[in-house]
């Protein structure tokens with residue numbers, strides 16, 4: 001995975017192996033592309049030969065839809081066709097080879113997932129050439145196994161169709177994890193049958209701050225809410241699986257829990273007086289780990305969560321948990337004494353460890369934000385580094401698995417231009433494409449430590465994002481830079497990436513996706 005040298009030397013006789021300067025217009029960058037002579041023109045009559053694998057047929061049908069607007073009709077999937085799909089078990093599961101000859105196109109994947117990624121590459125070639133695809137031989141595989149995107153459904157609720165579009169966008173970028181932030185101070189979004197108040201009360205806030213937290217005290221006096229039924233969640237999990245994306249739910253604890261406390265006040269230290277938050281920032285009201293009933297609640301919630309999400313990982317949050325209420329709570333103080341804990345930080349790790357133990361007993365593993373390192377963390381927890389890369393570096397050096405999602409490179413809610421007067425309202429910061437692309441998940445790590453880095457993720461928090469158009473304006477094209485680090489870390493090159501992005505832009509246009517144009521117009525600085 002961390003091999004920095006391209007292992008393939010592909011100067012085939014008479015052909016040109018494309019290096020960093022030239023190359024086919026695919027994002028993320030393929031491992032190698034060898035241009036041949038001539039081209040193949042794909043038309044709706046070309047047909048796709050899919051073989052017997054059900055997964056291949058499904059992917060081929062999706063592919064036919066992606067390229068239909070460009071081709072002016074849908075490719076048929078069947079036993080015969082000029083585009084041939086198949087499995088080559090000698091390849092890695094996510095790898096593929098794509099050969100375009102004047103007579104037809106042959107795509108082989110290490111698994112159906114690899115074929116799916118090959119189809120995403122072919123989609124880009126077809127859209128760019130309006131059906132005419134230059135002869136080429138591509139060998140491709142990803143650098144990292146975890147390539148994710150996070151969507152915050154807590155601050156603003158996104159409809160099932162909007163979530164599916166987010167998943168489609170991840171798939172277009174060959175990403176394979178959808179981290180779904182489902183519970184927040186400002187809204188609880190997942191139906192839990194055991195606790196109906198979570199969605200009856202916790203999914204709605206009575207109003208929302210207008211403007212930025214730092215300057216505004218005005219509210220819109222409009223209730224804002226929404227939640228996903230369990231049936232909708234199953235539908236989304238299946239939809240993602242058909243696109244080779246695992247959905248990782250995040251159920252936040254012990255902080256970011258005010259919507260749960262408003263629903264069941266006994267979950268908090270004070271036991272009363274909570275309201276679903278209407279403003280942003282960090283709340284000092286958090287779950288009370290002094291009470292056994294809090295753990296009973298969390299375990300019952302997680303029991304339903306693991307019934308809905310097959311993911312090995314469950315994200316338990318762990319970030320931004322102020323300790324004031326624990327300091328003032330007799331039950332939390334009693335817990336600290338009885339468990340021999342040093343302080344409230346250790347009470348937080350006690351809480352995380354108890355939940356982790358329960359999840360492990362039920363066959364799952366946890367991911368937590370890098371605060372879970374404070375007060376000690378078990379070796380089996382995976383750390384998501386967000387306050388820069390430092391937490392992730394420390395975790396990898398300590399032997400914990402890590403997902404790199406530092407706010408210095410991966411927070412797509414940050415502004416995209418230096419002087420953001422022409423941008424829609426944002427949280428702050430300045431994160432142009434170049435800076436996203438600079439993400440180095442192996443920063444300051446030796447070979448052994450690098451093995452603990454599972455991959456990278458883009459995060460989209462939505463305090464200041466309330467519409468799907470704005471959401472995509474933040475997501476695209478910067479997601480492409482995170483995707484390229486995740487897929488093509490060993491071969492990344494910003495100048496070459498910039499050139500290839502003009503092809504991906506055509507795919508955004510063909511798919512009718514909104515995106516920001518600052519990067520394309522040279523207006524980020």
Ligand code: ACM
Nearest residue numbers: 319320369386461
């Ligand atoms: C975070 O951004 N609070 C994980």
Ligand code: ZN
Nearest residue numbers: 269288329332
């Ligand atoms: Zn307490």
